[in-house]
Amino acid sequence: MLSTVKEGAKQMVKLLEKFPQERMKHMISFKQTQLDRFRRVAGLQVDNKIDSNEPNLSINEIKDMLNRSKGPLGLQRDVLKKIQAVIPRDQFTEQDLKRQISSLENIMSNKYKDYYDVGDKLYKPAGNPNYYVRLMDEINGKKKETFISAMKVIFFGK
Amino acid sequence: MLKSVLDVGSCFYKLDSHSTLLFKSLKIVNQCNQIRLLSSNIINYQLQAKEKTQSKRKIEPLVRSKYESKDYKLPKWKESLGEFVISTFRLDMDKVRAGPVAGSYYYSICRKQGLQVEGEELSPSAKYFYETLRLPRTFSQWFQITVLHEWMLFTRMRAMPFKYGRNYQQKLVDRTFSDIEIRLFEEMNIHSGRIVDQYLKDFDTQLKGAVLAYDEGFYSDDSTLATAVWRNLFAGRKNIDISLLEDVVKYIRSQLYILSRMSDREFALGKFNFVLPTETVKRLTPDEELQMKKSVIEKYKKLEKSGLMLPSEKSNLSYTN
Numbered sequence: 001m002l003s004t005v006k007e008g009a010k011q012m013v014k015l016l017e018k019f020p021q022e023r024m025k026h027m028i029s030f031k032q033t034q035l036d037r038f039r040r041v042a043g044l045q046v047d048n049k050i051d052s053n054e055p056n057l058s059i060n061e062i063k064d065m066l067n068r069s070k071g072p073l074g075l076q077r078d079v080l081k082k083i084q085a086v087i088p089r090d091q092f093t094e095q096d097l098k099r100q101i102s103s104l105e106n107i108m109s110n111k112y113k114d115y116y117d118v119g120d121k122l123y124k125p126a127g128n129p130n131y132y133v134r135l136m137d138e139i140n141g142k143k144k145e146t147f148i149s150a151m152k153v154i155f156f157g158k
Numbered sequence: 159m160l161k162s163v164l165d166v167g168s169c170f171y172k173l174d175s176h177s178t179l180l181f182k183s184l185k186i187v188n189q190c191n192q193i194r195l196l197s198s199n200i201i202n203y204q205l206q207a208k209e210k211t212q213s214k215r216k217i218e219p220l221v222r223s224k225y226e227s228k229d230y231k232l233p234k235w236k237e238s239l240g241e242f243v244i245s246t247f248r249l250d251m252d253k254v255r256a257g258p259v260a261g262s263y264y265y266s267i268c269r270k271q272g273l274q275v276e277g278e279e280l281s282p283s284a285k286y287f288y289e290t291l292r293l294p295r296t297f298s299q300w301f302q303i304t305v306l307h308e309w310m311l312f313t314r315m316r317a318m319p320f321k322y323g324r325n326y327q328q329k330l331v332d333r334t335f336s337d338i339e340i341r342l343f344e345e346m347n348i349h350s351g352r353i354v355d356q357y358l359k360d361f362d363t364q365l366k367g368a369v370l371a372y373d374e375g376f377y378s379d380d381s382t383l384a385t386a387v388w389r390n391l392f393a394g395r396k397n398i399d400i401s402l403l404e405d406v407v408k409y410i411r412s413q414l415y416i417l418s419r420m421s422d423r424e425f426a427l428g429k430f431n432f433v434l435p436t437e438t439v440k441r442l443t444p445d446e447e448l449q450m451k452k453s454v455i456e457k458y459k460k461l462e463k464s465g466l467m468l469p470s471e472k473s474n475l476s477y478t479n
Contacts, residue, residue, distance in 0.1 A: 020381050028394045030385040103404035110380045112408050116415035125316035127323040132377040157324055
Protein backbone atom coordinates (compact mmCIF):
# COMPACT_ATOMS: atom_id res chain seq x y z
CA MET A 1 0.00 0.00 0.00
CA LEU A 2 2.70 2.45 1.06
CA SER A 3 4.88 1.59 -1.89
CA THR A 4 2.03 2.24 -4.33
CA VAL A 5 1.47 5.66 -2.78
CA LYS A 6 5.16 6.39 -3.18
CA GLU A 7 5.05 5.24 -6.78
CA GLY A 8 2.05 7.46 -7.41
CA ALA A 9 3.81 10.43 -5.85
CA LYS A 10 6.86 9.76 -8.02
CA GLN A 11 4.63 9.78 -11.08
CA MET A 12 3.20 13.07 -9.90
CA VAL A 13 6.70 14.52 -9.50
CA LYS A 14 7.58 13.45 -13.04
CA LEU A 15 4.43 15.14 -14.36
CA LEU A 16 5.04 18.28 -12.34
CA GLU A 17 8.57 18.55 -13.69
CA LYS A 18 7.04 18.94 -17.14
CA PHE A 19 4.62 21.60 -15.86
CA PRO A 20 5.34 24.91 -17.65
CA GLN A 21 7.31 27.53 -15.74
CA GLU A 22 5.44 30.65 -14.75
CA ARG A 23 6.14 33.58 -17.01
CA MET A 24 6.01 36.14 -14.24
CA LYS A 25 7.77 36.13 -10.91
CA HIS A 26 5.29 35.58 -8.08
CA MET A 27 5.67 35.37 -4.33
CA ILE A 28 4.86 31.69 -4.53
CA SER A 29 5.24 29.22 -7.38
CA PHE A 30 2.69 26.47 -7.99
CA LYS A 31 5.18 24.20 -9.66
CA GLN A 32 7.78 24.50 -6.91
CA THR A 33 5.42 24.10 -3.94
CA GLN A 34 3.74 21.08 -5.46
CA LEU A 35 7.07 19.53 -6.44
CA ASP A 36 8.31 19.91 -2.86
CA ARG A 37 5.08 18.47 -1.53
CA PHE A 38 5.03 15.36 -3.68
CA ARG A 39 8.79 14.82 -3.44
CA ARG A 40 8.32 14.56 0.30
CA VAL A 41 5.54 11.97 -0.14
CA ALA A 42 7.63 10.04 -2.65
CA GLY A 43 10.59 10.07 -0.29
CA LEU A 44 12.75 11.94 -2.78
CA GLN A 45 15.21 14.63 -1.83
CA VAL A 46 13.65 18.07 -1.64
CA ASP A 47 16.00 20.61 -3.13
CA ASN A 48 15.71 23.90 -1.39
CA LYS A 49 17.80 25.62 -3.98
CA ILE A 50 16.08 27.98 -6.35
CA ASP A 51 16.30 26.97 -9.99
CA SER A 52 19.65 28.06 -11.38
CA ASN A 53 17.97 29.50 -14.46
CA GLU A 54 15.96 31.89 -12.34
CA PRO A 55 17.71 34.93 -10.96
CA ASN A 56 17.56 35.23 -7.16
CA LEU A 57 15.22 37.82 -5.72
CA SER A 58 16.94 40.87 -4.38
CA ILE A 59 16.01 42.37 -1.00
CA ASN A 60 14.46 45.34 -2.74
CA GLU A 61 12.25 43.09 -4.85
CA ILE A 62 11.03 41.22 -1.78
CA LYS A 63 10.37 44.52 0.00
CA ASP A 64 8.46 45.74 -3.04
CA MET A 65 6.32 42.57 -3.12
CA LEU A 66 5.54 42.86 0.59
CA ASN A 67 4.66 46.51 0.26
CA ARG A 68 2.40 45.90 -2.65
CA SER A 69 0.49 43.06 -1.04
CA LYS A 70 -0.48 43.43 2.57
CA GLY A 71 -1.66 40.56 4.70
CA PRO A 72 -4.95 38.93 3.74
CA LEU A 73 -7.92 40.97 4.89
CA GLY A 74 -9.69 40.23 8.13
CA LEU A 75 -7.55 37.21 8.84
CA GLN A 76 -7.08 37.39 12.58
CA ARG A 77 -5.48 34.63 14.54
CA ASP A 78 -8.69 32.75 15.34
CA VAL A 79 -9.78 32.95 11.71
CA LEU A 80 -6.40 31.63 10.61
CA LYS A 81 -6.82 28.72 13.01
CA LYS A 82 -10.25 28.00 11.54
CA ILE A 83 -8.78 28.06 8.04
CA GLN A 84 -6.02 25.70 9.11
CA ALA A 85 -8.65 23.34 10.52
CA VAL A 86 -10.62 23.33 7.28
CA ILE A 87 -7.64 22.83 4.96
CA PRO A 88 -7.14 19.12 4.31
CA ARG A 89 -3.94 17.43 5.46
CA ASP A 90 -1.73 15.40 3.20
CA GLN A 91 -2.75 11.82 3.74
CA PHE A 92 -2.90 10.22 0.37
CA THR A 93 -4.47 6.95 -0.53
CA GLU A 94 -3.69 5.28 -3.81
CA GLN A 95 -7.06 6.36 -5.21
CA ASP A 96 -6.49 9.97 -4.21
CA LEU A 97 -3.23 10.11 -6.04
CA LYS A 98 -4.67 8.47 -9.13
CA ARG A 99 -7.43 11.06 -9.21
CA GLN A 100 -4.97 13.90 -8.79
CA ILE A 101 -2.64 12.51 -11.46
CA SER A 102 -5.43 12.27 -14.01
CA SER A 103 -6.55 15.81 -13.10
CA LEU A 104 -3.05 17.16 -13.59
CA GLU A 105 -2.80 15.33 -16.90
CA ASN A 106 -6.08 16.90 -18.01
CA ILE A 107 -4.88 20.34 -17.04
CA MET A 108 -1.54 19.91 -18.78
CA SER A 109 -3.07 18.55 -21.96
CA ASN A 110 -5.27 21.66 -22.34
CA LYS A 111 -8.36 19.46 -22.31
CA TYR A 112 -10.83 22.17 -21.37
CA LYS A 113 -9.34 24.93 -23.51
CA ASP A 114 -9.77 22.67 -26.52
CA TYR A 115 -13.15 21.24 -25.56
CA TYR A 116 -14.77 24.56 -24.66
CA ASP A 117 -13.18 26.42 -27.53
CA VAL A 118 -14.31 30.05 -27.54
CA GLY A 119 -12.78 30.90 -30.92
CA ASP A 120 -11.57 34.25 -32.16
CA LYS A 121 -14.67 35.95 -30.86
CA LEU A 122 -13.12 36.11 -27.41
CA TYR A 123 -9.43 35.63 -28.26
CA LYS A 124 -9.49 38.56 -30.69
CA PRO A 125 -12.27 40.61 -29.12
CA ALA A 126 -13.99 43.02 -31.50
CA GLY A 127 -13.66 45.95 -29.11
CA ASN A 128 -9.93 45.55 -28.70
CA PRO A 129 -8.49 42.91 -31.08
CA ASN A 130 -4.87 43.26 -29.95
CA TYR A 131 -5.61 43.15 -26.22
CA TYR A 132 -4.29 39.67 -25.49
CA VAL A 133 -1.42 39.85 -27.98
CA ARG A 134 -0.13 43.03 -26.36
CA LEU A 135 -0.60 41.58 -22.89
CA MET A 136 1.33 38.40 -23.73
CA ASP A 137 4.08 40.40 -25.46
CA GLU A 138 4.50 42.45 -22.34
CA ILE A 139 4.48 39.40 -20.06
CA ASN A 140 7.00 37.61 -22.27
CA GLY A 141 9.22 40.68 -22.14
CA LYS A 142 9.24 41.52 -25.83
CA LYS A 143 9.28 45.24 -24.99
CA LYS A 144 7.24 46.33 -27.97
CA GLU A 145 5.48 49.08 -26.06
CA THR A 146 6.72 52.57 -26.75
CA PHE A 147 5.96 55.85 -25.04
CA ILE A 148 3.59 56.81 -27.84
CA SER A 149 1.64 53.53 -27.70
CA ALA A 150 1.36 53.89 -23.92
CA MET A 151 -0.02 57.41 -24.24
CA LYS A 152 -2.44 56.19 -26.88
CA VAL A 153 -3.89 53.73 -24.38
CA ILE A 154 -4.19 56.42 -21.75
CA PHE A 155 -6.09 58.80 -24.04
CA PHE A 156 -8.08 56.44 -26.24
CA GLY A 157 -8.39 53.38 -24.02
CA LYS A 158 -6.85 50.88 -26.47
CA MET B 159 -6.86 45.72 60.84
CA LEU B 160 -10.04 47.34 62.13
CA LYS B 161 -9.57 45.86 65.63
CA SER B 162 -6.09 47.04 65.98
CA VAL B 163 -7.02 50.63 65.29
CA LEU B 164 -10.30 50.94 67.34
CA ASP B 165 -11.14 50.01 70.96
CA VAL B 166 -13.43 47.07 71.65
CA GLY B 167 -16.74 48.91 72.46
CA SER B 168 -16.60 51.25 69.63
CA CYS B 169 -15.49 48.37 67.61
CA PHE B 170 -18.84 46.61 68.15
CA TYR B 171 -20.66 49.77 67.32
CA LYS B 172 -18.59 50.30 64.35
CA LEU B 173 -19.04 46.72 63.33
CA ASP B 174 -22.80 47.02 63.76
CA SER B 175 -22.98 50.18 61.81
CA HIS B 176 -20.75 48.51 59.40
CA SER B 177 -23.13 45.56 59.21
CA THR B 178 -26.17 47.85 58.86
CA LEU B 179 -24.29 49.75 56.24
CA LEU B 180 -23.41 46.46 54.67
CA PHE B 181 -27.06 45.40 54.88
CA LYS B 182 -28.16 48.68 53.30
CA SER B 183 -25.56 48.42 50.60
CA LEU B 184 -26.59 44.82 49.99
CA LYS B 185 -30.14 46.01 49.61
CA ILE B 186 -29.00 48.65 47.15
CA VAL B 187 -26.91 46.08 45.35
CA ASN B 188 -29.92 43.79 45.24
CA GLN B 189 -32.05 46.60 43.86
CA CYS B 190 -29.35 47.39 41.37
CA ASN B 191 -29.20 43.75 40.38
CA GLN B 192 -32.95 43.67 39.95
CA ILE B 193 -32.79 46.77 37.80
CA ARG B 194 -29.94 45.21 35.87
CA LEU B 195 -31.90 42.01 35.47
CA LEU B 196 -34.88 43.98 34.27
CA SER B 197 -32.81 45.99 31.83
CA SER B 198 -31.04 42.88 30.57
CA ASN B 199 -34.43 41.24 30.14
CA ILE B 200 -35.58 44.21 28.13
CA ILE B 201 -32.41 44.14 26.02
CA ASN B 202 -32.80 40.40 25.49
CA TYR B 203 -36.41 40.91 24.51
CA GLN B 204 -35.40 43.67 22.12
CA LEU B 205 -32.68 41.48 20.64
CA GLN B 206 -35.09 38.60 20.19
CA ALA B 207 -37.59 40.89 18.53
CA LYS B 208 -34.83 42.23 16.28
CA GLU B 209 -33.74 38.72 15.39
CA LYS B 210 -37.32 37.78 14.63
CA THR B 211 -37.76 40.74 12.30
CA GLN B 212 -34.38 40.03 10.72
CA SER B 213 -35.23 36.40 10.09
CA LYS B 214 -38.56 37.42 8.67
CA ARG B 215 -36.96 40.01 6.38
CA LYS B 216 -35.68 38.29 3.31
CA ILE B 217 -32.46 39.81 2.17
CA GLU B 218 -32.50 40.28 -1.56
CA PRO B 219 -29.13 40.50 -3.20
CA LEU B 220 -28.28 44.09 -3.99
CA VAL B 221 -31.36 46.10 -3.29
CA ARG B 222 -30.16 49.54 -2.33
CA SER B 223 -32.83 51.47 -4.17
CA LYS B 224 -36.51 50.78 -4.72
CA TYR B 225 -35.96 50.75 -8.47
CA GLU B 226 -33.89 47.58 -8.13
CA SER B 227 -36.49 45.66 -6.21
CA LYS B 228 -38.38 43.02 -8.14
CA ASP B 229 -41.73 44.17 -6.78
CA TYR B 230 -41.36 47.75 -7.91
CA LYS B 231 -43.27 48.87 -10.96
CA LEU B 232 -42.68 52.21 -12.58
CA PRO B 233 -45.86 54.33 -12.72
CA LYS B 234 -47.27 54.61 -16.24
CA TRP B 235 -46.78 58.38 -16.47
CA LYS B 236 -43.10 58.05 -15.55
CA GLU B 237 -42.67 55.30 -18.11
CA SER B 238 -44.22 57.30 -20.93
CA LEU B 239 -42.28 60.41 -19.95
CA GLY B 240 -39.10 58.34 -20.09
CA GLU B 241 -39.95 56.96 -23.52
CA PHE B 242 -40.72 60.48 -24.73
CA VAL B 243 -37.37 61.80 -23.50
CA ILE B 244 -35.48 58.88 -25.10
CA SER B 245 -37.14 59.33 -28.49
CA THR B 246 -36.94 63.15 -28.63
CA PHE B 247 -33.31 63.43 -27.51
CA ARG B 248 -32.38 60.23 -29.40
CA LEU B 249 -30.56 58.82 -26.43
CA ASP B 250 -28.15 55.97 -27.10
CA MET B 251 -29.89 53.23 -25.14
CA ASP B 252 -26.89 50.89 -25.33
CA LYS B 253 -24.97 53.41 -23.27
CA VAL B 254 -27.84 54.07 -20.89
CA ARG B 255 -28.46 50.36 -20.42
CA ALA B 256 -24.94 49.74 -19.12
CA GLY B 257 -25.98 50.95 -15.66
CA PRO B 258 -29.02 48.74 -15.05
CA VAL B 259 -27.60 45.71 -16.87
CA ALA B 260 -23.88 45.64 -15.99
CA GLY B 261 -23.97 47.76 -12.84
CA SER B 262 -27.03 46.21 -11.35
CA TYR B 263 -27.95 42.84 -12.87
CA TYR B 264 -24.52 41.50 -13.82
CA TYR B 265 -23.02 42.67 -10.55
CA SER B 266 -25.83 41.02 -8.61
CA ILE B 267 -25.19 37.64 -10.26
CA CYS B 268 -21.45 37.90 -9.62
CA ARG B 269 -22.06 38.94 -6.04
CA LYS B 270 -24.47 36.20 -5.11
CA GLN B 271 -22.16 33.36 -6.20
CA GLY B 272 -20.18 33.44 -2.98
CA LEU B 273 -22.58 35.41 -0.81
CA GLN B 274 -23.36 34.20 2.69
CA VAL B 275 -26.20 35.70 4.67
CA GLU B 276 -26.23 35.32 8.45
CA GLY B 277 -28.89 32.89 9.62
CA GLU B 278 -29.65 31.62 6.13
CA GLU B 279 -28.59 28.49 4.37
CA LEU B 280 -25.89 28.78 1.72
CA SER B 281 -27.00 28.97 -1.89
CA PRO B 282 -25.98 26.00 -4.10
CA SER B 283 -23.15 27.96 -5.70
CA ALA B 284 -21.90 29.24 -2.32
CA LYS B 285 -22.06 25.66 -1.02
CA TYR B 286 -19.80 24.61 -3.84
CA PHE B 287 -17.24 27.30 -3.07
CA TYR B 288 -17.24 27.02 0.71
CA GLU B 289 -18.00 23.34 1.23
CA THR B 290 -16.75 21.46 -1.84
CA LEU B 291 -13.72 23.66 -2.46
CA ARG B 292 -13.32 24.25 1.29
CA LEU B 293 -12.55 27.93 0.92
CA PRO B 294 -12.49 30.02 4.09
CA ARG B 295 -15.73 31.89 4.76
CA THR B 296 -14.29 35.38 4.88
CA PHE B 297 -15.06 38.70 3.24
CA SER B 298 -11.87 38.71 1.17
CA GLN B 299 -12.66 35.22 -0.09
CA TRP B 300 -16.10 36.41 -1.16
CA PHE B 301 -14.32 39.21 -3.03
CA GLN B 302 -12.08 36.72 -4.84
CA ILE B 303 -15.08 34.63 -5.92
CA THR B 304 -16.84 37.77 -7.16
CA VAL B 305 -13.74 38.93 -9.05
CA LEU B 306 -13.46 35.59 -10.81
CA HIS B 307 -17.03 35.92 -12.08
CA GLU B 308 -16.60 39.56 -13.02
CA TRP B 309 -13.49 38.72 -15.00
CA MET B 310 -15.49 36.15 -17.01
CA LEU B 311 -17.94 38.91 -17.90
CA PHE B 312 -15.05 41.26 -18.76
CA THR B 313 -13.81 38.82 -21.40
CA ARG B 314 -17.23 38.97 -23.09
CA MET B 315 -17.52 42.74 -22.69
CA ARG B 316 -14.23 43.20 -24.53
CA ALA B 317 -15.82 41.49 -27.53
CA MET B 318 -18.56 44.14 -27.69
CA PRO B 319 -17.95 47.34 -29.72
CA PHE B 320 -15.30 49.25 -27.80
CA LYS B 321 -17.28 52.20 -26.47
CA TYR B 322 -20.11 50.01 -25.21
CA GLY B 323 -17.96 47.22 -23.81
CA ARG B 324 -15.76 49.68 -21.99
CA ASN B 325 -18.81 51.37 -20.49
CA TYR B 326 -20.21 48.03 -19.30
CA GLN B 327 -16.89 47.17 -17.66
CA GLN B 328 -16.72 50.56 -15.99
CA LYS B 329 -20.22 50.27 -14.57
CA LEU B 330 -19.54 46.80 -13.22
CA VAL B 331 -16.36 47.90 -11.44
CA ASP B 332 -17.94 51.10 -10.11
CA ARG B 333 -20.82 49.20 -8.61
CA THR B 334 -18.52 46.60 -7.08
CA PHE B 335 -16.55 49.16 -5.15
CA SER B 336 -19.50 51.26 -4.07
CA ASP B 337 -21.17 48.10 -2.75
CA ILE B 338 -18.02 46.94 -0.96
CA GLU B 339 -17.65 50.35 0.66
CA ILE B 340 -21.18 50.22 2.06
CA ARG B 341 -20.76 46.62 3.23
CA LEU B 342 -17.47 47.34 4.96
CA PHE B 343 -19.23 50.00 7.02
CA GLU B 344 -22.46 48.08 7.62
CA GLU B 345 -21.57 44.40 7.72
CA MET B 346 -17.94 44.44 8.80
CA ASN B 347 -18.65 47.21 11.33
CA ILE B 348 -15.69 49.37 10.41
CA HIS B 349 -16.27 52.91 11.60
CA SER B 350 -13.14 54.52 10.28
CA GLY B 351 -13.28 55.92 6.76
CA ARG B 352 -9.49 55.80 6.56
CA ILE B 353 -9.39 52.05 7.19
CA VAL B 354 -12.18 51.45 4.67
CA ASP B 355 -10.18 53.45 2.12
CA GLN B 356 -7.15 51.28 2.79
CA TYR B 357 -9.21 48.13 2.29
CA LEU B 358 -10.67 49.52 -0.93
CA LYS B 359 -7.19 50.23 -2.27
CA ASP B 360 -6.15 46.72 -1.32
CA PHE B 361 -9.17 45.24 -3.08
CA ASP B 362 -8.37 47.37 -6.11
CA THR B 363 -4.84 45.90 -6.35
CA GLN B 364 -6.28 42.42 -5.88
CA LEU B 365 -8.73 43.02 -8.72
CA LYS B 366 -6.03 44.26 -11.10
CA GLY B 367 -3.70 41.38 -10.24
CA ALA B 368 -6.42 38.76 -10.59
CA VAL B 369 -7.64 40.13 -13.95
CA LEU B 370 -4.07 40.15 -15.32
CA ALA B 371 -3.40 36.59 -14.12
CA TYR B 372 -6.71 35.22 -15.41
CA ASP B 373 -6.25 36.97 -18.76
CA GLU B 374 -2.82 35.41 -19.15
CA GLY B 375 -4.22 31.98 -18.27
CA PHE B 376 -7.26 32.35 -20.51
CA TYR B 377 -5.18 33.22 -23.56
CA SER B 378 -2.26 30.85 -23.03
CA ASP B 379 -3.27 27.44 -21.64
CA ASP B 380 -5.07 25.53 -18.93
CA SER B 381 -1.92 25.10 -16.83
CA THR B 382 -1.45 28.86 -16.55
CA LEU B 383 -5.13 29.37 -15.83
CA ALA B 384 -4.94 26.71 -13.11
CA THR B 385 -1.97 28.41 -11.46
CA ALA B 386 -3.80 31.75 -11.62
CA VAL B 387 -6.82 30.16 -9.91
CA TRP B 388 -4.53 28.54 -7.35
CA ARG B 389 -2.85 31.84 -6.49
CA ASN B 390 -6.02 33.93 -6.37
CA LEU B 391 -9.03 31.81 -5.49
CA PHE B 392 -7.19 29.27 -3.34
CA ALA B 393 -4.76 31.88 -1.96
CA GLY B 394 -1.79 29.62 -2.78
CA ARG B 395 -2.91 26.73 -0.57
CA LYS B 396 -0.07 24.24 -0.41
CA ASN B 397 -2.16 21.12 0.19
CA ILE B 398 -4.41 21.70 -2.78
CA ASP B 399 -6.38 18.81 -4.16
CA ILE B 400 -5.52 19.13 -7.85
CA SER B 401 -8.84 17.61 -8.90
CA LEU B 402 -10.55 20.65 -7.33
CA LEU B 403 -8.30 22.89 -9.38
CA GLU B 404 -9.30 20.97 -12.49
CA ASP B 405 -12.94 21.40 -11.53
CA VAL B 406 -12.60 25.18 -11.31
CA VAL B 407 -10.72 25.37 -14.62
CA LYS B 408 -13.51 23.36 -16.24
CA TYR B 409 -16.10 25.63 -14.63
CA ILE B 410 -14.40 28.76 -15.96
CA ARG B 411 -13.90 27.43 -19.47
CA SER B 412 -17.51 26.24 -19.68
CA GLN B 413 -18.87 29.65 -18.65
CA LEU B 414 -16.63 31.36 -21.18
CA TYR B 415 -17.90 28.94 -23.82
CA ILE B 416 -21.49 29.96 -23.13
CA LEU B 417 -20.51 33.63 -23.20
CA SER B 418 -18.78 33.18 -26.54
CA ARG B 419 -21.92 31.68 -28.05
CA MET B 420 -24.10 34.66 -27.13
CA SER B 421 -24.72 37.54 -29.50
CA ASP B 422 -23.81 41.07 -28.44
CA ARG B 423 -27.46 42.05 -28.28
CA GLU B 424 -28.45 39.23 -25.96
CA PHE B 425 -25.49 39.76 -23.68
CA ALA B 426 -26.04 43.51 -23.53
CA LEU B 427 -29.70 43.02 -22.64
CA GLY B 428 -28.68 40.90 -19.66
CA LYS B 429 -29.76 37.47 -20.87
CA PHE B 430 -26.75 35.72 -19.38
CA ASN B 431 -26.62 33.88 -16.10
CA PHE B 432 -23.90 31.64 -14.71
CA VAL B 433 -24.42 27.90 -14.87
CA LEU B 434 -24.14 26.26 -11.46
CA PRO B 435 -20.71 24.77 -10.72
CA THR B 436 -22.35 21.44 -9.99
CA GLU B 437 -23.80 21.25 -13.51
CA THR B 438 -21.88 20.28 -16.63
CA VAL B 439 -22.03 22.23 -19.87
CA LYS B 440 -22.20 20.17 -23.04
CA ARG B 441 -20.71 21.52 -26.22
CA LEU B 442 -23.15 22.32 -28.99
CA THR B 443 -22.92 20.42 -32.25
CA PRO B 444 -22.44 22.63 -35.36
CA ASP B 445 -26.09 21.98 -36.31
CA GLU B 446 -27.40 22.97 -32.91
CA GLU B 447 -25.27 26.10 -32.97
CA LEU B 448 -26.57 27.09 -36.37
CA GLN B 449 -30.14 26.51 -35.28
CA MET B 450 -29.66 28.55 -32.13
CA LYS B 451 -28.23 31.45 -34.11
CA LYS B 452 -31.06 31.25 -36.61
CA SER B 453 -33.73 31.36 -33.93
CA VAL B 454 -32.08 34.38 -32.26
CA ILE B 455 -31.82 36.24 -35.57
CA GLU B 456 -35.44 35.46 -36.40
CA LYS B 457 -36.62 36.61 -32.98
CA TYR B 458 -34.95 40.01 -33.18
CA LYS B 459 -35.79 40.52 -36.85
CA LYS B 460 -39.43 39.91 -36.09
CA LEU B 461 -39.33 42.31 -33.18
CA GLU B 462 -37.73 45.05 -35.24
CA LYS B 463 -40.13 44.57 -38.12
CA SER B 464 -43.21 44.51 -35.91
CA GLY B 465 -42.68 48.12 -34.85
CA LEU B 466 -43.79 47.25 -31.35
CA MET B 467 -40.42 48.04 -29.83
CA LEU B 468 -40.42 50.93 -27.40
CA PRO B 469 -37.68 53.56 -27.81
CA SER B 470 -36.08 52.24 -24.62
CA GLU B 471 -35.86 48.72 -26.04
CA LYS B 472 -33.96 49.72 -29.16
CA SER B 473 -30.35 48.79 -29.61
CA ASN B 474 -27.62 49.16 -32.22
CA LEU B 475 -25.76 46.07 -31.12
CA SER B 476 -25.56 43.10 -33.42
CA TYR B 477 -27.66 40.02 -32.85
CA THR B 478 -26.01 38.03 -35.61
CA ASN B 479 -22.56 37.48 -34.12
